[in-house]
Structures are given as structure tokens and as C-alpha cells.
Amino acid sequence: MSKITITIDNQQIQVENGITVLEAAREAGIEIPTLCYHPDLSLAGSCRVCMVEDINSHRLLASCVTPVTDGMQISTRSAAARRARKLNVELLLANHPNDCLGCGRSGSCELQKLAADMGIDRKGVDRFAGQKRKRAVVDQGYSLKRDPNKCILCGRCVRVCEEVQGVMALDFAGRGFDAIVTTAFDLPYSEINCAECGQCSVVCPVGAITEISEIDRVWAALDDPDKFVVVQTAPSIQVSIGEEFGLEPGTIVTGKLIAALKRLGFDKVFSTEFSADLTILEEGYEFINKITNSQKLPHITSCCPGWVKFAECNYPDLLDYLSTAKSPQQMFSTIVKTYYARQIGVDPASIFTVSVMPCTAKKFEKARAEHRDSGFQDTDAVLTTRELARMIKELGLDFINLEDAEYDQIMGEVSGAATIFGTTGGVTEAALRTVKEVLAGEGLDRLDLGLMGTREAQVEIAGRTYNVAVVSGLSNAAKLLDEIRAGESKYDWIEVMACPHGCIGGGGQPIPGSFDTKARRAKGLANIDQAKQIRKSHQNPDVIRLYEEFLGEPLGSISHELLHTSYQARDVR
Amino acid sequence: MKSLVELRQLRSEIDNKQAAAQLNLKAKIIVGMGTCGIAAGAREIFEAIEEELQKGNSDAVLTRTGCIGMCEQEPLVDVQLPGGDRVTYGKVTKDDAIRIIREHVLGGAVVEDKAVARCITGKQQTGHELDQQARIPTYDDLDFYRKQYRIVLANCGRINPESIDQYIAVGGYEACAKALTMMSPEAVIAEVKGAGLRGRGGAGFPTGLKWELTRKTPSGKKYLICNADEGDPGAFMDRSLLEGDPHRIIEGMIIAAYAIGASEGYIYVRAEYPLAIRRLQIAIEQAKAYGFLGKDLFGSGFDFDLKIKKGAGAFVCGEETALMASIEGKRGMPRPKPPFPSVSGLWGRPTNINNVETFGSVPWIVKHGAEAYKAVGTEKSTGTKVFALTGKVKNTGLVEVPMGMTIREIIYDIGGGLDEGKELKAVQIGGPSGGCIPRDLLDLPIDYESLRDAGAMMGSGGMVVMDNSTCMVDVARFFLKFTQSESCGKCTPCREGTKRMLEILDRICSGEGREGDIELLEELGNHICHTSLCQLGGSAPNPVLSTIKYFRHEYEAHIKDKRCLANVCAGMGGAYVIDQQTCIGCGLCARVCPTGAVSGERKQPHVISEQLCLSCGACAQKCPVSAIVQA
Structure with a gap:
């Protein structure tokens, strides 16, 4: 690409031909407000908030979709440009509830920020007052809530669902002022193809799509003296929740997280990394069984509930390829209400299990009918990273200055292999560390496959080479699944994470989550792994004890009963 | 079909066949069966004639044609006796039809009181019939046709649109044969560029330039699309053309496809045009059978296939992306442009989209040359433009005029002016994207630039004549309501702003307008024009902005005096009163009053009760002597 010269706000700059005016301005350090624009998605040009003026023609241009041309002269600060941007925000506010005080996105809302930045006062908010959209809030199901009245129709959710996830659960319907983002035939998420991954809630600039909150249920359990409340936190939470308190993405706050949870009143605090180690043993041996008995491959991971629902909806014929091992969240809760309850002498009926997840689909997973192997609903409540942060803020805890605390015993040890579960490729690396050692008695070099899309590696174990694929983002996953369906897959092992970049980019993570943010979270997890003395799941002493005292052996009869599950084809639209 | 020579042979065979039919001395009856004719009852007339012919044991040939443009006179029936002129009958009832068959077809005497015009086709007329025919004006004698210049509509109402032979008989497909066998694609483009043809869909982009851009984009596959998603309220140019002369459009498309190098074409036509779709389907099948569509056309090695895609009726689908x-x-x-369709269009391939009328102009240009086309119209707007003339004008219908003709000529010379006692107030041009042009500007020439500068636009060619009974605020509201509900909802200014x-506008029309509302409308209107994603939003405020520009006093009367000067907006301002001197006591007002507020003896001046009056204005609209005004 050749370079061309353009002028933005009297500043002459050389830019690549082919980029947009918005990109050029940002390269020059000039910020133009945007709303429908999202760096990870295709361009829509629909909100018209990024208007700038072409000085030569006096035309107003949407900078996010206008390519630069040689000699172009742009003003981002002309009266016409400023007025146009402001008026479009005022028009959006005229059809918005403007009830910021009662909105979960207050503080992280992009519309609120734009209005404040542009100095839109009460008069500006009211000047176009008239009819507002009045639709029922959609909150059936377990994971996601849609408030159409807050929607500003930027279409980011529609694009992420189609372009990144290939699910297409959401689209525009209706015309003109009645236009709305909705599901096919307005059906609830449970009856459509939705994977409940929550990426829509992460890209939503306002409070139109949010997780269904379980904060009240968790507080009620904590307030109940008869409840013994046990909490587990997913591996990625320790490197992302700090962002909610002003820390840089990837800052490791494990000790403060534990301390905060204890201050909130949880009776016992654990990490899901413990059961991730357990998952590795169960799933690792499952894979060893498959390859030694020449069963059909590829083996496909199943710890991501968004992916599992996607497979159930779209690839019901391939469910046999999925590992039957439960996800770490579900293994943990099952073990808490069986083994752990017995060990500490607490009635499992009084135990309330909470998990803190980077994920909205986990809320759906916990409610699946299969997950009652302990005799009770195994997991009682799931909080996203964002929800837990809200609870901490509610108590006014000075999170950054909390004194580090440690996980409780007897399931407090975790391996570095379990930590990297939180990023795409982590499960694979963790599993292969164990598989290689069991089969060949030797360690595995770091695979370090990166974060983007589909990656593959060849791993040599005991004289045989295995083709391994790691994929995140469901539209990427679908391609690999199509290969299997066509009988053309060359892989022996496939790890699928629904969300791009894995759990660090999960639908329940702090907002916003750009690629850069996610990469820094991933780095945080890698650093923890490297610093760990125990870096292989099968070396976790608490897990070893669990097998000795309770489970017997991986894939044994108790394991089979408590730690494995089944899947169902879903007939959806 | 391999060459122009072969086509000419076919044409002379058809000519001979038709001449032979002529010699067979069979009478011909032609019923106007465009949607306008059918809506006026042409189907029943057709059946009645069929029945009558059977009864009379006549061997006369009954056939159909498309819209000739005189919609006012529908249903139309033409009769042509062997050797005689083709006589057109207007406003034909079933009884008239039977009379026409008995007296004219069977009896040989023209039914003079129903005859509207005649087309000179007779060669051997004698005696009584000749005298009679002389008393009937020819088409060229009619004001409605004299000033028209029919290039695109030349065959509409003249030939049977379901017969490819009739199209060939009038020289059809010769332009396409010429282009494919004697011209390079570049030469075709040069001809169209030279002719100065501009897009008839409304925006007026130079057609040849568009073709050239598409031709120059390298790609293994290109598409050609005919935009027949005519959706403006009151516009029916494209429909009539597709119904009346579908082969002309197909021929225009073949030429365009050859020029840009497209192997596949689509005609995107709204599903609400079933007759147009059917006639297109028939025409495409016929063109395939004759070798005008398919592989290796005219031995040029060029392949072209054409499909119809039915639109589901969204106005915004007239926008090309x-x-x-x-x-x-x-x-x-x-979606935002660039990229333009000529670079990345249908399925990401270079695509050329033109409107029906644009394609309709192409065969004439190729056949007669750029110079001949340029001789018609103005320097920057060459050729002709078809308008759907409607509203408060005597001769409503479809007219084709040279560019540069004034609005006054169209309305008064062709349209016959307004009804007795009615005064022209404004002309709405260009549909919901256009604007209202006031009486003072009637001498404005019709061309792209003049209309744009006046705050209207060519649009697809709707022309609605309005008289003093029209409230301009209400008109603006009508059009805006249309675009508002047809907005796709994608971009903020169009969705929220309209x-x-x-x-x-609603509150102004209901008497609740506020100080500052006009300025707010102007601010919003200009904002929406300048910041919308597509031209639906970009032109949606035009009816409002142009009426504010020319009829600001009407807005002010609504807001400040709570009065609707045209008595259209109901419920405005104070009670109505009857001028006792003028009232003739006819009682019409009392009959239409919804609240029984009017009382009075027959033939005596009536009075309105101030307490009961709702200010709806129904009485004032009915009053034959304009005795009722708002207090």
C-alpha cells in the first residue's frame, strides 16, 4: 500500500492509502467519538456519531467508513461537525430511558460518556422529547437479559454474533422508528441457536444486553446463617477483575480476590483451577483411552458451555466426539457437595455453591438438568467477573489495598497447567503435559500457540505424532466441525473455546475488552503458570489425595458417576 | 440469432405475416390491459367483447396492449377495421363495448360519441367511414400527445407486450443486434456517454460513466441489475413501461451487459407488480427462445442470462446497496459507499445498477446515435423524461416530454390545466424524496439541476398537481410519514430524526404547534439530509424543507393563528362561522357536520353553534359558495 498525504485539523500527515479517516485521525492522535464502531467488527457506519467535515466540499462524512483520499482536508473540530455529532447523540437520547441511576452500565456506558463529553445538558436531552420505544424486557432463561428500550441500534451485538460467533441469534427487525434488535420470531434464547456466550453483552455500548444478575441470590445465601456458602473463582478472574478497580489488564490480584471474597462473607474460598486439574486427569485419561483403543478421533474438549450448546444446536451428529468430562465448574461443585462436605462434616443440603466466572453461558450450564449428580443442584449460583466487582464495590472495599489472603484447604492447591485454562490453548497444553508424561514419561515443551483464531501443532508422544488444533470463536470452530462432518479432518485433538481468545475474553469479563486488553490478561496467566512450582495437573497433591481418599482412579466408577456428563441434540431455529 | 441480417429477415417474415392477416380482412380489437386499464374494469370489458364477438359470429381478432398513458380515459378499447384507421374509444363501459362491436366492428360505423382519438393507419378508406374518421382527432391532434416526445413509451399502448413478434415488427432488438455485431463494448459506452444519458432513477448520474467504471473494474464475474423497485406514492412510470413494453427493457439490458461485460442480470421488481412480473417472465422466455438471451448472442461469444427477483415491498430496497x-x-x-457497486456490488462483484427508464432509453440511443438523442432535451439533461401526472389536473396519466420543457407546459398544455374554478397552488415533483414547487416557479424547465436548485428533485418522475384545497403542511406530513415508516432504521438521523x-408536524397540524417549531424542523431537516447513511434519509426532509421554503406562511398560520388556510387540518383554532350574505341555504354543511352544530331553514342562511363546533372544517370544505370561514 502506498502512502498518501491528508490534512486533519490543519495537521498534515502521511497515511497508508486504504485506511479510514477515523484510523488516520487516531494515528495522528486526534480522537473522534464513535459508537457503532468496534475495532474487532466490520464497519457499519450507522450511528453517525463520528461525523467530520470535508473542508473542500463542506460535506459531512462518517469518518469510520470514509476511506482517505490523497489531498483530503478534514476538520474534526468545525462547527458543522461538532453540531452534527452532538445532534445525533441528542436524537439517541430522545429515544433512550436516560435512567442512568438505575442502570447496571452506568459508568461504563458509552452513550453516557458521549453525552457528558459533549456537554449535553438537560435541555439537550429534552429538546426532541417525544415517543420512546416501549418494549418488554426479555429476561427468560439463565444467562442474558435484553432491554430493547435501552438499545441504540448500533448493531455491534448483531455483528459480533454473526461475524465472530457465526451464530446469528440476533438481527434487526421492523422498520423506521419501530426497528429493533431481536431474535428470530422474538423467541427466547433458550429456543434459538444462541450459545449464551455473552459476547453481545461485552460489545454493547449501553445497558441493552447484560447478564441476568444473581447478585441478590448470592447475598441472600450469604445472609442466611443456615447456609454454608462456598465460592470458586475461574482461573482468568485473577488477571481481569483488577480492571474494575482501575488496575492495568493482566495485573495478578489472586490474593486480593481471595481476601475480598472472604470479606464478602463466603465461608470457604477456592479456585476452579483445582478442578481444572481434575478435569485434565479425567479428560487426559479419556484421550489416552481413545488413542490406545483406536477409538474415533478427534477428541474435542467440552469445558466451555457456550461451545457445548453451540454443538448441541448445530452439530448434534458430532456430539460423540466431545469429551464426557464435566467442566471444571461442575466438577468442583459436585466434589464440594460430596467429598468436601463429608470431609469437613457439613450437611451438603446446607451448602450453597457459588462460582465466579468470566462467562454468561456458565449460568446456563449450572441449570442444566444433568448437573445434579451430588443429589442437589451442583452449582447454585454463577456470578460474572462484573457482578462480583459490583458486590465488592457495594461494600466499599478498598480492593487494591486489601491484604493478600490464601485459598482454603483441602482443595487449595492448584497447578500452573490449570491456570492457563483461562486462555485459548491452555486446556490443550495442560492436558498434553499430563498425557505425554503418562504415556512417555517425559515433559512437554511450551506450545504457546498464540491467541488468534485457529492454530495447530504437531505433538510427538511416545513415537507417534498427533495433530492438535486449538480454536476460539465459534465461527472458526464451525469450520473445523464442518471438516469432521465431511470426513476430512486431520486432527486428533481439538480444543474449542466459544469466546475469542478463550475465557480471558469471556462474555462476563470487564468492559471494554479490546484485543490488547485480552492479550495482557493472557500474559498475566502465563506469568502465574511460569512462577508455579507445580505445573502439571497430575502433580497437584490435593488432587492426588482426592483420588486416594475418594475417587479411586481417573475414569473409575465414582469418577464416571460424578465427573462425567452427557449431551443432548437441541431442536432450535 | 446470429446477425442483424438474420433479425431483419425475421422482421420481414413477421411483416409479411401481418400483411397477410391484414389481407384476410379481419377486424382487430385491442383492449388496454395495463394495471390502470384493469383497475378501471378492462378485464370485464375484454370478456364482454369476447362474448359479443362469439354471439355475432365475428372472426375479429381480440388482443391486448399496455398503457398508452391516457389513464384518465381508461378503460380504452381500440378498433381497427381492415384498411381503416385505428380508433381509440375511452371510458368504455360494458354497454359501450357491446355497442362498439355491433356498430363499428360488425356495422362499420364509428361510435363517434365514445371515440377519443385515432391513429392514422388506414390505406384504403372510402365513403362514410372516411368522413366519420375525419371528425375524430388524430393522436397528434390531442393536446395530451402533441407536446409529448415518445422515445421510451413509443410502443406502450401500441403493441401487444406479450408478443415478441410485434416488438420485432417495430424494429425491436435491432439496436441490440447492432451493438453486439457491429460495435465494441467501448464503442457502446462511448455512444451512451456521448448521448449524455443520465440515471432516470432520480439522482441523474451519467449512465455511460457508470458503465465505464464497471467495465474497468477487473473481475471474472460481473452483474447487471435493473432497479424496478418503484415505490414512490403516485408513481407508476416503471410499472407501465414493464407492462407495456417489456422487451425494450430486456434489449436495453442486453446492450448494457455487453458494454460492461456482465454475464448475469437481475430485474428487481416489487411483488406488488404482478402483471409486470408476468409480462417480464413471458418476455424473457420469448427472448430466450429467439436467442436474444443465453449463450453466444449474435455469434459474438457474449453470454447473458436474465432473472427476475421479486422484492418484498420495502421502499428502501430501491436504494442500490x-x-x-x-x-x-x-x-x-x-451500506456505506464507497465501495460503490461498480467496484464491489452483488456478492462482492462489480455490479451496474440502472433504473427501468434508463434501460428503456438505451436501444433508441444505440439505434439512432448519440447526436440524435442529444438533440432532444437540454445541454446537461438530454433526452426525454417520463412523468406520472396526477392530482388536481384534468388529463392525468403517463407523459413523456423532452427535458427542458417547463412545468407549466406539462400541466397546462399536456395536462389540460386544472378543473374550472380551481387554482394551482403547487406541484410536488419527485415523490417522498422530492419537493413542492410553487406557482411562481411554473416556468422552471424540467432538468436535473433546475429541480435540485428549487429544492425538489427529478426523483423517479411523480408529478402531483395541487390546488388551493391542499394544505402544504399536511402534504409535507404525508410524505414524511411515508419515509419515516419506510426508513430501514439503521442510521440515527433517519430513524430518530424523521x-x-x-x-x-403532527402537533402543528393539530393546532399545537409551538414557537420555534419551524426552526426546529429546518435544523433537523438539514441535519438529516447531511448526515444520513443513504439517500432515503438524505432526501426524506425535502418535502418539509421545500414547503417551509415556499409556504412558510402556512406553517406560521398553523402555529400562530391556529388556522389551516386550506381547511384541511381538523380541529384547529376557533369555531367556523357562516357568512349570512353569501349562504344560499343548501344545507350541505348541516349534513356533513359531525356534531350537529349547523342549523337553519332550507334556502335560508344557516348558523353554526360556537359551543358545538369542533373546528374540523368539514362544512367549509363542502360549502359550494365558500360562505364558511374560521372565526
Whole structure:
């Protein structure tokens, strides 16, 4: 690409031909407000908030979709440009509830920020007052809530669902002022193809799509003296929740997280990394069984509930390829209400299990009918990273200055292999560390496959080479699944994470989550792994004890009963 | 079909056949069966004639044609006796039809009181019939046709649109044969560029330039699309053309496809045009059978295939990027340009989109040359333009005029002016994207630039004549309501802004307008024009902005005096009163009053009760002597 010269706000700059005016301005350090624009998605040009003026023609241009041309002269600060941007925000506010005080996105809302930045006062908010959209809030199901009245129709959710996830659960319907983002035939998420991954809630600039909150249920359990409340936190939470308190993405706050949870009143605090180690043993041996008995491959991971629902909806014929091992969240809760309850002498009926997840689909997973192997609903409540942060803020805890605390015993040890579960490729690396050692008695070099899309590696174990694929983002996953369906897959092992970049980019993570943010979270997890003395799941002493005292052996009869599950084809639209 | 020579042979065979039919001395009856004719009852007339012919044991040939443009006179029936002139009968009832068969077809005497015009085709007329025919004006004698210049509509109402032979007989497909066998694609483009043809869909982009851009984009596959998603309220040019002369459009498309190098074409036509779709289907089948569509056309090695895609009736699908999304099976929503369709269009391939009338002009240009076309119209707007003339004008219908003709000529010379006692107030041109032009500007020449500068636009060619009984605020509201509900909802200014404008207009029209509302409408209107994603939003405020520009006093009367000068907006201002001197006591007002507020003896001046009056204005509209005014 050749370079061309353009002028933005009297500043002459050389830019690549082919980029947009918005990109050029940002390269020059000039910020133009945007709303429908999202760096990870295709361009829509629909909100018209990024208007700038072409000085030569006096035309107003949407900078996010206008390519630069040689000699172009742009003003981002002309009266016409400023007025146009402001008026479009005022028009959006005229059809918005403007009830910021009662909105979960207050503080992280992009519309609120734009209005404040542009100095839109009460008069500006009211000047176009008239009819507002009045639709029922959609909150059936377990994971996601849609408030159409807050929607500003930027279409980011529609694009992420189609372009990144290939699910297409959401689209525009209706015309003109009645236009709305909705599901096919307005059906609830449970009856459509939705994977409940929550990426829509992460890209939503306002409070139109949010997780269904379980904060009240968790507080009620904590307030109940008869409840013994046990909490587990997913591996990625320790490197992302700090962002909610002003820390840089990837800052490791494990000790403060534990301390905060204890201050909130949880009776016992654990990490899901413990059961991730357990998952590795169960799933690792499952894979060893498959390859030694020449069963059909590829083996496909199943710890991501968004992916599992996607497979159930779209690839019901391939469910046999999925590992039957439960996800770490579900293994943990099952073990808490069986083994752990017995060990500490607490009635499992009084135990309330909470998990803190980077994920909205986990809320759906916990409610699946299969997950009652302990005799009770195994997991009682799931909080996203964002929800837990809200609870901490509610108590006014000075999170950054909390004194580090440690996980409780007897399931407090975790391996570095379990930590990297939180990023795409982590499960694979963790599993292969164990598989290689069991089969060949030797360690595995770091695979370090990166974060983007589909990656593959060849791993040599005991004289045989295995083709391994790691994929995140469901539209990427679908391609690999199509290969299997066509009988053309060359892989022996496939790890699928629904969300791009894995759990660090999960639908329940702090907002916003750009690629850069996610990469820094991933780095945080890698650093923890490297610093760990125990870096292989099968070396976790608490897990070893669990097998000795309770489970017997991986894939044994108790394991089979408590730690494995089944899947169902879903007939959806 | 391999060459122009072969086509000419076919034409002379058809000519001979028709001459032979002529010699067979069979009478011909032709019923106007465009949608306008059918709506006026042409189907029943057709059946009645069929029945009558059977009864009379006549061997006369009964056939159909498309719209000739005189919609006012529908249903139309033409009779042509062997050797005689083709006589057109207007406003034909079933009884008239039977009379025409008995007296003219069977009896040989023209039914003079129903005859509207005649077309000189007779060669051997004698005696009584000749005298009689002389008393009937020829088409060229009629004001309605004299000033028209029919290039695109030349065959409409003249030939049977379901017969490819009739199209060939009038020289059809010769332009396409010429282009494919004697011209290079570049030469075709040069001809169209030279002719100065501009897009008839409204915006007026130079057609030849568009073709050239598409031709120059390298790609293994290109598409050609005919935009027949005519959706303006009151516009029916494209429909009439497709119904009346579908082969002309197909021929224009073949030439365009050859010029740009497209192997596949789509005609995107709204599903609400079933007759146009049927006639297109018939025409495409016939063109395939004759070798005008398919592989290796005219031995040139050029392949072209044509498909019809039915639109689901969204106005926004007339916008080219939304139209392409619709063909691709997606929701019809526009996307930002660039990239333009000529670079990345249908399924990401270079695509050329033109309107029906644009394609309709192409065969004439190729056949007669750029110079001949340029001789018609003005320097920057060459050729002709078809308008759908409607509203408060005597001769409503479809007219084709040279560019540069004044609005006054169209309305008064062709349209016959307004009814007795009615005064022209404004002309709405260009549909919901256009604007209202006031009486003072009637001498404005019709061309792209003049109309744009006056705050209207060519649009697809709707022309609605309005008299003093029209409230300009209400008109603006009508059009804005249309665009508002047809907005796709994608971009903020169009979705939210037009809604707010409509709310303001609603309150002005119901007497609740506020100080500052006009300025707010102007601010919003200009904002929406300049910041919308596509031209639906970009032109949606035009009816409002142009009426404010020329009829600001009407807005002010609504807001400040709570008065609607045309007595259209109900419920405005104070009670109505009857001028006792003028009232003739006819009682019409009392009959229409919804609240029984009017009382009075027959033939005596009536009075309105101030307490009961709702200010709806129904009485004032009915009063034959304009005795009722708002207090």
C-alpha cells in the first residue's frame, strides 16, 4: 500500500492509502467519538456519531467508513461537525430511558460518556422529547437479559454474533422508528441457536444486553446463617477483575480476590483451577483411552458451555466426539457437595455453591438438568467477573489495598497447567503435559500457540505424532466441525473455546475488552503458570489425595458417576 | 440469432405475416390491459367483447396492449377495421363495448360519441367511414400527445407486450443486434456517454460513466441489475413501461451487459407488480427462445442470462446497496459507499445498477446515435423524461416530454390545466424524496439541476398537481410519514430524526404547534439530509424543507393563528362561522357536520353553534359558495 498525504485539523500527515479517516485521525492522535464502531467488527457506519467535515466540499462524512483520499482536508473540530455529532447523540437520547441511576452500565456506558463529553445538558436531552420505544424486557432463561428500550441500534451485538460467533441469534427487525434488535420470531434464547456466550453483552455500548444478575441470590445465601456458602473463582478472574478497580489488564490480584471474597462473607474460598486439574486427569485419561483403543478421533474438549450448546444446536451428529468430562465448574461443585462436605462434616443440603466466572453461558450450564449428580443442584449460583466487582464495590472495599489472603484447604492447591485454562490453548497444553508424561514419561515443551483464531501443532508422544488444533470463536470452530462432518479432518485433538481468545475474553469479563486488553490478561496467566512450582495437573497433591481418599482412579466408577456428563441434540431455529 | 441480417429477415417474415392477416380482412380489437386499464374494469370489458364477438359470429381478432398513458380515459378499447384507421374509444363501459362491436366492428360505423382519438393507419378508406374518421382527432391532434416526445413509451399502448413478434415488427432488438455485431463494448459506452444519458432513477448520474467504471473494474464475474423497485406514492412510470413494453427493457439490458461485460442480470421488481412480473417472465422466455438471451448472442461469444427477483415491498430496497442485500437474501439495509457497486456490488462483484427508464432509453440511443438523442432535451439533461401526472389536473396519466420543457407546459398544455374554478397552488415533483414547487416557479424547465436548485428533485418522475384545497403542511406530513415508516432504521438521523420531525408536524397540524417549531424542523431537516447513511434519509426532509421554503406562511398560520388556510387540518383554532350574505341555504354543511352544530331553514342562511363546533372544517370544505370561514 502506498502512502498518501491528508490534512486533519490543519495537521498534515502521511497515511497508508486504504485506511479510514477515523484510523488516520487516531494515528495522528486526534480522537473522534464513535459508537457503532468496534475495532474487532466490520464497519457499519450507522450511528453517525463520528461525523467530520470535508473542508473542500463542506460535506459531512462518517469518518469510520470514509476511506482517505490523497489531498483530503478534514476538520474534526468545525462547527458543522461538532453540531452534527452532538445532534445525533441528542436524537439517541430522545429515544433512550436516560435512567442512568438505575442502570447496571452506568459508568461504563458509552452513550453516557458521549453525552457528558459533549456537554449535553438537560435541555439537550429534552429538546426532541417525544415517543420512546416501549418494549418488554426479555429476561427468560439463565444467562442474558435484553432491554430493547435501552438499545441504540448500533448493531455491534448483531455483528459480533454473526461475524465472530457465526451464530446469528440476533438481527434487526421492523422498520423506521419501530426497528429493533431481536431474535428470530422474538423467541427466547433458550429456543434459538444462541450459545449464551455473552459476547453481545461485552460489545454493547449501553445497558441493552447484560447478564441476568444473581447478585441478590448470592447475598441472600450469604445472609442466611443456615447456609454454608462456598465460592470458586475461574482461573482468568485473577488477571481481569483488577480492571474494575482501575488496575492495568493482566495485573495478578489472586490474593486480593481471595481476601475480598472472604470479606464478602463466603465461608470457604477456592479456585476452579483445582478442578481444572481434575478435569485434565479425567479428560487426559479419556484421550489416552481413545488413542490406545483406536477409538474415533478427534477428541474435542467440552469445558466451555457456550461451545457445548453451540454443538448441541448445530452439530448434534458430532456430539460423540466431545469429551464426557464435566467442566471444571461442575466438577468442583459436585466434589464440594460430596467429598468436601463429608470431609469437613457439613450437611451438603446446607451448602450453597457459588462460582465466579468470566462467562454468561456458565449460568446456563449450572441449570442444566444433568448437573445434579451430588443429589442437589451442583452449582447454585454463577456470578460474572462484573457482578462480583459490583458486590465488592457495594461494600466499599478498598480492593487494591486489601491484604493478600490464601485459598482454603483441602482443595487449595492448584497447578500452573490449570491456570492457563483461562486462555485459548491452555486446556490443550495442560492436558498434553499430563498425557505425554503418562504415556512417555517425559515433559512437554511450551506450545504457546498464540491467541488468534485457529492454530495447530504437531505433538510427538511416545513415537507417534498427533495433530492438535486449538480454536476460539465459534465461527472458526464451525469450520473445523464442518471438516469432521465431511470426513476430512486431520486432527486428533481439538480444543474449542466459544469466546475469542478463550475465557480471558469471556462474555462476563470487564468492559471494554479490546484485543490488547485480552492479550495482557493472557500474559498475566502465563506469568502465574511460569512462577508455579507445580505445573502439571497430575502433580497437584490435593488432587492426588482426592483420588486416594475418594475417587479411586481417573475414569473409575465414582469418577464416571460424578465427573462425567452427557449431551443432548437441541431442536432450535 | 446470429446477425442483424438474420433479425431483419425475421422482421420481414413477421411483416409479411401481418400483411397477410391484414389481407384476410379481419377486424382487430385491442383492449388496454395495463394495471390502470384493469383497475378501471378492462378485464370485464375484454370478456364482454369476447362474448359479443362469439354471439355475432365475428372472426375479429381480440388482443391486448399496455398503457398508452391516457389513464384518465381508461378503460380504452381500440378498433381497427381492415384498411381503416385505428380508433381509440375511452371510458368504455360494458354497454359501450357491446355497442362498439355491433356498430363499428360488425356495422362499420364509428361510435363517434365514445371515440377519443385515432391513429392514422388506414390505406384504403372510402365513403362514410372516411368522413366519420375525419371528425375524430388524430393522436397528434390531442393536446395530451402533441407536446409529448415518445422515445421510451413509443410502443406502450401500441403493441401487444406479450408478443415478441410485434416488438420485432417495430424494429425491436435491432439496436441490440447492432451493438453486439457491429460495435465494441467501448464503442457502446462511448455512444451512451456521448448521448449524455443520465440515471432516470432520480439522482441523474451519467449512465455511460457508470458503465465505464464497471467495465474497468477487473473481475471474472460481473452483474447487471435493473432497479424496478418503484415505490414512490403516485408513481407508476416503471410499472407501465414493464407492462407495456417489456422487451425494450430486456434489449436495453442486453446492450448494457455487453458494454460492461456482465454475464448475469437481475430485474428487481416489487411483488406488488404482478402483471409486470408476468409480462417480464413471458418476455424473457420469448427472448430466450429467439436467442436474444443465453449463450453466444449474435455469434459474438457474449453470454447473458436474465432473472427476475421479486422484492418484498420495502421502499428502501430501491436504494442500490439495500437492493443488492435483498437479492443476496439479507435484510434490505443500505451500506456505506464507497465501495460503490461498480467496484464491489452483488456478492462482492462489480455490479451496474440502472433504473427501468434508463434501460428503456438505451436501444433508441444505440439505434439512432448519440447526436440524435442529444438533440432532444437540454445541454446537461438530454433526452426525454417520463412523468406520472396526477392530482388536481384534468388529463392525468403517463407523459413523456423532452427535458427542458417547463412545468407549466406539462400541466397546462399536456395536462389540460386544472378543473374550472380551481387554482394551482403547487406541484410536488419527485415523490417522498422530492419537493413542492410553487406557482411562481411554473416556468422552471424540467432538468436535473433546475429541480435540485428549487429544492425538489427529478426523483423517479411523480408529478402531483395541487390546488388551493391542499394544505402544504399536511402534504409535507404525508410524505414524511411515508419515509419515516419506510426508513430501514439503521442510521440515527433517519430513524430518530424523521420521527421527531413527524411529531412536530403532527402537533402543528393539530393546532399545537409551538414557537420555534419551524426552526426546529429546518435544523433537523438539514441535519438529516447531511448526515444520513443513504439517500432515503438524505432526501426524506425535502418535502418539509421545500414547503417551509415556499409556504412558510402556512406553517406560521398553523402555529400562530391556529388556522389551516386550506381547511384541511381538523380541529384547529376557533369555531367556523357562516357568512349570512353569501349562504344560499343548501344545507350541505348541516349534513356533513359531525356534531350537529349547523342549523337553519332550507334556502335560508344557516348558523353554526360556537359551543358545538369542533373546528374540523368539514362544512367549509363542502360549502359550494365558500360562505364558511374560521372565526
